[in-house]
Amino acid sequence: MSQGLVQERVTTALLGALNGARLKGQLKTATWPTLTLDAPKRPEWGDLASTVAMSLASSEHKAPHDIAQIIVENIPQREQLFDRVEIVRPGFLNLTVKPALWQEVLREIESQGAHYGRTAVGTGRRVLVEYVSANPTGPLHVGHGRGAAVGHAIVRLLDAIGYDAVGEYYINDAGRQMKLLGASVYARYQELSGRTVEFPEDGYHGSYITSVAQQLKDQLDLVAGELTPADLEARCRSLAYQKLLGLIREDLQSFGIEIQSWFSEASLLESKAIERAMDELKARDLLFQQEGAWWFRASLYGDEKDRVVKKQDGEYTYLASDIAYHHDKLKRGYDLLIDVFGADHHGYIPRMQAVMQAYGHPQDRLQVVLVQLVKLLRDGVEVKMSKRTGEFITMREVIDEVGADAARFYFLMRDSKTHLEFDLELAKQRSADNPVYYVQYAHARICSLWRVAAERGVARPSALETDLTVLTDPDELGLIKKLSAYPEMIQASALAFEPHRVTYYLQQLAAQLHTFYNKHRVLPPATDQEHGEPAPAEALTPKRTAARLVLMGGVQHILRNGLEVLGISAPDHM
Template sequence: MYAKIQLKKLLQAAISKLGLSWPEKANIEPPRDLKFGDLACNVAMMLSKEAGKNPRQLAQEIKEILSNLESPLEKIEIAGPGFLNFTFKKFYWLEIINTIAEQKDRYGASTFGKGAKVQIEYVSANPTGPLHIGHGRGAAVGDSLTRIMRFAGYDVSTEYYLNDAGIQMNILGESTWIRYQNLCGVKASLEEHHYQGEYLIETARQVFEEHGRALLDMDLDHGISICRKMAMDVILNGIKEDLNLFRVEHQHWFSELSLIQKDKVSYTLEWLQDKDLAYEKDDALWFKSTDFGDDKDRVLKKSDGSLTYFASDIAYHQNKFDRGFELAVDIWGADHHGYVPRMKAAVQALGKTENSLQVILVQLVNLQREGHQIAMSTRAGKFVTLKDVIQEVGIDACRFIFLSRKSDSHLDFDLEVVKRKTMDNPVYYVQYAHARICSLFAKAQEMGITPPTDDTLVLNGLDTPEDIELLKKLHDFPETVSSSATNLSPHYISFYLMDLAGCLHKYYTVHSVLKAESSELIQARMTLFQAVARVIRNGLNLLGVYAPEKM
């Protein structure tokens, strides 16, 4: 059992004997200074008022109860105003090696999510152009979160919401139509609001190859509609290819247009009116979002009869919950932050709790080369595609850097820095730790040293501060996974891996492995390194990143 969980159970048993219950604000964390032990807890201070006792007095009573229980604790000390500091016996940390050897690629997995049905919707970029690097960050976050939540016991379904209806698609059709006319020798110019990218020239060429000049003789709207459909199909196929290349999964592709064609939006609006959650004013239909904490009511249908995106989004989320999802996770660009309160309001109007919808905001990426910003504009057609970046720096580097910071924080992505094979590069730092262990085992084989097997694990001699530091870090992995899933934060895994790699690299500077004082110690340290390599592989897999054996 992992340290924090086991200690919490022991403390709960102790305070129960005192007629007390675990307080919500109690926490168990490693002390800032390791000389105070392995873990510290403030439970005595949190319960002193309820118990009617001085915190140190209560801490003493808890200590006495714990001292009489069978446990892996070696030492319990009281510090400061009433902190309880705990030191575990060495064997407790060593046991994790056997656990990792038994569980292998499932080490860190759990039933924490209890099979809860979760839908994660991400990327969902308008099919109006190739994916750019900003879309790539959202793709990496969504796909990694899917891997993590499944590993933590959730039943996760992935989805791409296809915005194939509305004004942007009409503009795409018009932009392609103009490019098609140019190919037919007809003078026509793109206006400022049209998509300027040269990728539409190739799309228009495909229209010409299939239809020749026939579209010029058609009704204008019909000709544009053909251009719109072909442009969307070509672009969407490109998006799917790029996401597949980037190791990103989408099980379902949901069409916004299907909601409209099946009258699902109209049904939802009528349902809101029947529940007195929508009203007519100034020839428009409004949603009573202020009833659910939004700062103002929102338009569902405009005075000209056209639907807002919000109307379709409510119908779409109704569809999600109708499919039985207990939690809907939407991953949006940070520029949509103002949209969150109204969608939270809509979800509550649909009879769900506010927390049934969780929105992860992803900041745009500042793409740079040697510190100089690369300007990007999708509408103007001036951007570096995700595929371009992948081809230049590689999938592993791209995904890891995207996941190396909290998703709603700004990210500077310098193409030249990411390609460097130095310890300043976080993806190299972590992958090199794994490759370093593989290299050590290859060298051991050359030296005739037989590596330990699951049946011959040797642990004697793993008692230095660096050994214990690595063992503790290995203990932390399962909790890191569950915390990452609970907080919808894939960057917890990348942070953890950088810490684990740091401990490994530090170990190398302090201790010799293959030239240790005895054959038994060599085997013990190789056993430890086997476990570290396994956890690095498991963690990198959750990020969708490979663990190389050579670098």
């Protein structure tokens, strides 16, 4: 696990203690457990805590407290690293790190800048993240917006820790839904042409279908006399598909999302990829025929039952296309496949993991991220229908109303596996109650600080050339400790496919920054009686001013880096 500078130094010291104890014969375990460091529940207990002594109790056949004592006795450079090392029964190690080590974090952040928190953990591994993949039969709705934000953030997080991550949209441009799209648009076109027709029973009734028909009417009128009704309906299907897919692309672009790869389901049919995938499964005796249909032996790999891939009428099921599609992903050489699904696809997970195993891969080569529903609110009251159309609310409407940054932050604020309440009015507020404003304002506040400093003739100091030993106040050290946790948080968020951890961290950091800023001076006032400035509650020497400016620079770097990895802007003014 990637760690901040302090955590890395402490981990190294503990490993040194373990190895030293083994050389002395005090410990005998051949392989040490993974060392993890946590923040104690109460600050007075220390900065970091380790349970390594308890992890070793069974293999060492010793009491955890005795093992902890051995570790403490063997910590190299203990006096230089720690102010205090305590053993708490049954065997917790509570460690209070010297302020000088925390202060060094600010120099590391300044030297790495935009790269702070980025690692090479995933170097050499390719990942394909499929997300959104909405049928091109209508505009993206608000639920698709959440899936888009989650999928895009996962791609960016994996990229931040070194993976070669690619986002892909699977276009469901074949099968029944496309036939219904063509029939629906054709029916509305005929109505616009003054003919009374029976609308398809399972057709798409949204007003957007009428809008598409209106936009296509002139093109269709030019060829209507030359084509049979079946051919004209096919033309409606083709043109409506192009129009709606273009709309989806535009909506995603308005959300700041550029999907690198677009994969067509129709291409699987045209290239005979589905037949080849089915033939390969037949050759492995993983398909069987029953009552005129072909079935995939999914139950062999943990699915609750076998699944139909080819119906009695010879038509392939959605599963057959998905098998061929995922087989294609594997053939493209991706080391890991991630599918971002709506929560209603939960039952699809075991059958797709069965597909992985059927092709000779471990089931965890495919990871599925579920995205739960979004409940839109306005001042606490649920909003169910679009003001514009009287139908479902589109992703574009939300973006137009609150902005792409706010929409993305809100979509990412909660674990994607949980339901999300999104209050549109709150998302537009310029107040501390609005989480995205609260975080972005923290960044803008520091930018304003630099402008005021320049006006007062205070130069921006370099961390390398600044005496940071004056940063000993608990609030100062608390901010540095939060900054030091950023690299580990980013890696954990990426590996768990949980971007909400980043928004949570940023809100915490912003809260600490605002509290610090309201409590402490950073710059001296322009005059002793400067209007609107609080009276100094502490001595603010030039040395302390410089050190606190370096601290503010560190906070600014992390706020910007965290927002950037989520695809959210870090404004200079608000």
